[in-house]
Amino acid sequence: MDYQVFDTTLRDGGQREGISYSVVDKLAVARLLDEFGVGFIEGGWPGAMPKDTEFFERAKTELELTNAVLVAFGATRRAGLDVAEDPQVRALLEAGTPVVCVVAKSDIRHVERALRTTAEENLAMVRDTVTHLAGHGRRVFVDCEHFFDGFRHDPDYTASVAKAAFDAGAERVVMCDTNGGMLPSMITEAVRDVVRRTGVSVDRFGIHCQNDTACAVANTVAAVEAGVKHFQCTANGYGERPGNADLFATVSNLQLKLGLNVLPDGCLENATRVSTALAEIANIAPDTHQAYVGAAAFAHKAGLHASAIKVDPLLYNHVDPAVVGNDMRILVTEMAGRASIELKSRELGIDLAGHPETLSAVTRRVKDLEAGGWSFEAADASFELLVRRELPGGGFAPPFALESYRVQVEHREDGAVISEATVKVRARGERVIATAEGNGPVNALDEALRKALLPHFPQLKSFELADYKVRILEGSHGSGAVTRVLLETSDGERDWTTVGVHENVVEASWHALVDALTYGLARATSPA
Ligand SMILES: CC(=O)SCCNC(=O)CCNC(=O)[C@H](O)C(C)(C)COP(=O)(O)OP(=O)(O)OC[C@H]1O[C@@H](n2cnc3c(N)ncnc32)[C@H](O)[C@@H]1OP(=O)(O)O
Numbered sequence: 001m002d003y004q005v006f007d008t009t010l011r012d013g014g015q016r017e018g019i020s021y022s023v024v025d026k027l028a029v030a031r032l033l034d035e036f037g038v039g040f041i042e043g044g045w046p047g048a049m050p051k052d053t054e055f056f057e058r059a060k061t062e063l064e065l066t067n068a069v070l071v072a073f074g075a076t077r078r079a080g081l082d083v084a085e086d087p088q089v090r091a092l093l094e095a096g097t098p099v100v101c102v103v104a105k106s107d108i109r110h111v112e113r114a115l116r117t118t119a120e121e122n123l124a125m126v127r128d129t130v131t132h133l134a135g136h137g138r139r140v141f142v143d144c145e146h147f148f149d150g151f152r153h154d155p156d157y158t159a160s161v162a163k164a165a166f167d168a169g170a171e172r173v174v175m176c177d178t179n180g181g182m183l184p185s186m187i188t189e190a191v192r193d194v195v196r197r198t199g200v201s202v203d204r205f206g207i208h209c210q211n212d213t214a215c216a217v218a219n220t221v222a223a224v225e226a227g228v229k230h231f232q233c234t235a236n237g238y239g240e241r242p243g244n245a246d247l248f249a250t251v252s253n254l255q256l257k258l259g260l261n262v263l264p265d266g267c268l269e270n271a272t273r274v275s276t277a278l279a280e281i282a283n284i285a286p287d288t289h290q291a292y293v294g295a296a297a298f299a300h301k302a303g304l305h306a307s308a309i310k311v312d313p314l315l316y317n318h319v320d321p322a323v324v325g326n327d328m329r330i331l332v333t334e335m336a337g338r339a340s341i342e343l344k345s346r347e348l349g350i351d352l353a354g355h356p357e358t359l360s361a362v363t364r365r366v367k368d369l370e371a372g373g374w375s376f377e378a379a380d381a382s383f384e385l386l387v388r389r390e391l392p393g394g395g396f397a398p399p400f401a402l403e404s405y406r407v408q409v410e411h412r413e414d415g416a417v418i419s420e421a422t423v424k425v426r427a428r429g430e431r432v433i434a435t436a437e438g439n440g441p442v443n444a445l446d447e448a449l450r451k452a453l454l455p456h457f458p459q460l461k462s463f464e465l466a467d468y469k470v471r472i473l474e475g476s477h478g479s480g481a482v483t484r485v486l487l488e489t490s491d492g493e494r495d496w497t498t499v500g501v502h503e504n505v506v507e508a509s510w511h512a513l514v515d516a517l518t519y520g521l522a523r524a525t526s527p528a
């Protein structure tokens, strides 16, 4: 590849609050990153923590990488210590990786105040460590910590650290925006200046940006545009404080916007899947609004967007979502227009192109219902039922009709709380009455309804209530508060979400429940 994509999810990514990878997690993350096509995987700091030491040990036999090489991270030798005697330098070699990356101080203020040593000793620490590691056959990358802050304060000293690393045999010197305080123009200016001062070609430099100004991706792109050929990122931007440059946004920008050859062919289209899988392993909910790979990255809510998208999706998408393995979605809400309804219905397999009256009727109905607290954005199943109910000959025959339901909640002397529901429905020409108990009124209703319908619809057996969310919405314009219920149902293969709204939580739940069973039964009897 023309560029070195250096991933540090397992090292800097692990520095994010809330992440604690196990060794097994680390091995799984490394495999996914390799599959995604990065060139270097920084696995951690051997010797600093037992898990990282074990990871490198197990990687020797358990990790087969196709695209990437494994990198061990460490620091330059301690001040005043012989490099061969420094245990953490020894641990770096014992990790057995072909590449090592050492962090070096490059801001004179850090040298003097944090390391409490001299400018010259710090240069010697860099030289000794690089020479020693290269002498043991390692490719050596040097992360110059606080490079940009240091360069702005004392450019001669910071440049001399970079030069010392190169002269000692470092393959790459990585300029780190450790405090993440830079803006793209500052990066561009510093990159040009350090090349001039050191006389070293820009393509031997690397870039590592923290995200404290929310510019990590932009700063990385700026450095690459200035000629840098090695860039460090983390999956989903995980990292210390607000994080690092997000791998997926960075490679997408470089590949799709600048036309650079950064990943092997066919890898970029795995971005969305790999991003989600890595979020699962990190045990962090995927960021739905993440650029390129988030579930909402290509989700359109505004009616005007939909009307143009109907003509050509690229009129409102900056790239085709498929190039990063993502999908476009149309959201139906009070902001929908007829085009939104038409596109969403098409997404659900209903062609409304020849039905202008239905389009107008559904649009009006959605706006009215949403004004009353309904929300179809996350309830595709209820929206589909609404469309089918409005569509003349929409193939919709409700599988049952309610005569009445009754729910009782009984608090007994011994503290037990029992809910009991009775439903009276008509299904397939028959009147059925069923009673059931439940751990709450909604559960009792659900049980009673299933009991009544099961003899007619055995498919109901596989339906399970997967999630139940309740939100109380404050009333407006003098009306009282209403309750919105979102119900997620699963048949083991597919999930669908329905919505119900009413002043009474049981009635709101009933609406969502009826839609859930109606939709599930309609699906069960129609082809997937
Ligand atoms: C910018 C970055 O994110 S770099 C990555 C940082 N990552 C981590 O810190 C995670 C892992 N860290 C650790 O497990 C521990 O901090 C260790 C094992 C590295 C060190 O632990 P300890 O030996 O207990 O030292 P402690 O963390 O308190 O201080 C770090 C020491 O390293 C020295 N040091 C810091 N940076 C460097 C450097 N680039 N080169 C050499 N020495 C350094 C400090 O001066 C300090 O030395 P001192 O003990 O003489 O005061």
Ligand SMILES: CC(=O)C(=O)O
Pocket (backbone or CB within 6 Å): 012, 103, 143, 144, 145, 146, 176, 177, 178, 179, 208, 210
């Ligand atoms: C090395 C590193 O993580 C930094 O300087 O931010």
